[in-house]
Structures are given as C-alpha cells and as structure tokens.
Amino acid sequence: MIEVSVCIGSSCHLKGAYNVIQIFQQAIEDHQLHERVALKATFCMKQCRNKGVMVQVGSEKHSVTPEMARRFFADSILPLATV
Ligand code: FES
Structure with a gap:
C-alpha cells in the first residue's frame, strides 16, 4: 500500500490542494487503485x-x-502502485 499525503494547510489550500486531491482521486478511480493507494490529507509540512x-x-x-497533478500521478505514483 502506498501512502500519498496531500497538504491542506492554508498555503497549500490556496495553491489548489483541493484540486490536487480531486485529480488524484479521479486517477485512483480510473486505474482502480483503491487497494493500493491510500490518499490522505495532512496539515502543514513546513x-x-x-x-x-x-x-x-x-x-x-x-x-x-x-496543472501538473495528473502527470505527477502517472509518473511518480502509478509506477509504485502497479509494481
Ligand atoms: S501549508 Fe502546505 S507546506 Fe505549509
């Protein structure tokens, strides 16, 4: 199981954390990775x-x-989740 944590602190929230989470959720759905990727929200990572x-x-x-979230998922999360 791969753990993916998205920061939802106020600064990241303003930069589109909600959109990043939505895009990751959609990608997890598209690739049926619910059993392999644990998507979480976390507070400020400093x-x-x-x-x-x-x-x-x-x-x-x-x-x-x-803007790069879908590509990031394909390049950096998908290979780990499909090993
Ligand atoms: S709010 Fe995300 S790193 Fe600080």
Whole structure:
C-alpha cells in the first residue's frame, strides 16, 4: 500500500490542494487503485515556500501544482502502485 499525503494547510489550500486531491482521486478511480493507494490529507509540512502543493509519497516530499497533478500521478505514483 502506498501512502500519498496531500497538504491542506492554508498555503497549500490556496495553491489548489483541493484540486490536487480531486485529480488524484479521479486517477485512483480510473486505474482502480483503491487497494493500493491510500490518499490522505495532512496539515502543514513546513514547506510552504514551494510553488506547488506539498505531496508526500512514501517518505519523499514533492511540490505539485494542480496543472501538473495528473502527470505527477502517472509518473511518480502509478509506477509504485502497479509494481
Ligand atoms: S501549508 Fe502546505 S507546506 Fe505549509
């Protein structure tokens, strides 16, 4: 099971955290990964200066804008979830 945490702190919220979560949820649905990806919301990761919404995949943190969320899922989450 891969844990994906999306920051919903106020800064990330303004950068589109809700949209990122929606896009990830849709991708999980499309690929039927409910059993493989645990999507969670988390509070401020203390990385508010980054351009995008903070997303933690396993132990790694990434900055993800809503515009790149679908691509990010395909490149960085899907390969881990389909191993
Ligand atoms: S609000 Fe997301 S890192 Fe601070």
